[in-house]
Amino acid sequence: MTTNRRQESASHVISSLSAHYPCCNLKKSLHRSTLHPSRLTQQCASMTSRARLFKEYKEVHREKGGDNDIQLTCDDTNIYRWTAYIKGPVDTPYQEGVFQLAVNVPEQYPLVPPQVRFVTKIFHPNVHFKTGEICLDILKTAWSPAWTLQSVCRAVIALLAHPEADSPLNCDAGNLLRSGDHRGYRSMSQMYTRLCAVHSNGGRPGSS
């Protein structure tokens, strides 16, 4: 059922895309510059972000099953809202967990980064314990349109395996690592993984 609805919403996106943003019209307005520059810019930004997200949507579905550690889904009614479930990498305190990420895509995407935060609670130096905010350069100043939502998720998984204790958002986790108390860090992060990221949300990746 879910897949059917997905497909419907995908075709809905195509038709609404072509209805609202026919490419030829855009090209004409670009050529003739009939619109006020700032409005033109705005319209283009919204058009490219939709078109780009739709390409990512197709890519995610084409590669379905290719990446077992990431399950990325788009909101049925809003192509700017995505949810990701990522598996904690092996040989880390997160390895049994499945973590939910909320992905909010701004209209200027992909010229500006998506906003990604942890919904599932996690104890990690670079993730804010309360808000789930992630401290990762590519989500801030080092963003580039070369990244995709999928590769961002891969980067977040890499961050779980390689915590940066020197620029912590979660000072407690950072301090444990910086003081060399790896055992303390492991047991804390493992405890939160077990409390919050195992089974509690149905263990999404691989389940559908």
Next chain:
Amino acid sequence: MNVTENVTEPGGEQDRPRDDEIQAFHNRIRAADADKLELVGDKEPLSVLEEEYKAGSPVFLAKLLILKQSYGAIRRARGDGNCFFRSFMFSYLEHLLVIQDEAEVARMEKAIEICKKTLIDLGQAEFTFEDYLAIFVEQLHGVIQGKETSTSLETLVERCRDQYVSNCVVMFFRFVTSGEIRRRSEFFEPFIQGMSNMSVVQFCRSCVEPMGEESDHVHIIALSDALGVPVRVVYLDQSGDMNDKPVTVNKHDFIPEGMNTAVDPDVILLYRPGHYDILYRRGNSGNVKHTSLEESNVEHF
């Protein structure tokens, strides 16, 4: 450390602004700057620089005098970290528009195809750059006159000032530059290691691909090679001493691999520490045809 005491609220401060708030603030500062200068400015006589450095160092003033012998005008690019790519874009397209070089347009199209293949071979998903590529190609075709899609010099200026079009072309150049550096990583590695501790891939990720990252020799070599466009950079800096020997203005020509090194680049950039602008040859010493055609273009449109 008493860990249990912290279990309820690890993480600390609540009142700090979130990173996206900091970023938004940063963007507002940039927007305020943006009101002061277009992405690409108007063509101004070189004498505006004399005005700028009136109270400045004598070395600058001496160099400006030398500069004025060969160059007549300057066009500024906004100092947003993309000034090299933006100056390159405008300078290249404007020159093509002025001399109507259809053969060069065709050559560039081939070069772009190769760049595209390079990126795909490197594993870059095509959808991440195809829009930027298309927008650059559109600008490229526009400069040849006599078609429905042709652009006047005025329109070209407008396009290069439009945030969307302009940034898309800059982004395309960033992709091309990154692709070229990674394709010839063995060649670029020593340059990159000399500047930073990064690997080639890391360097591309953090210093080439993100918008607003400033350009260096490595970027210029890579873009010039990949697109096959020679670039001259004229340096206006503090180097040299008035009391020493006569002051000279350094320039460096970036000539793409396989091209005759005696070639005279048409893309000429003025470098002042941390910033690139576009430089124009003096009307009488350069190709006279340029000036007359340029004037006729302005009249015509």
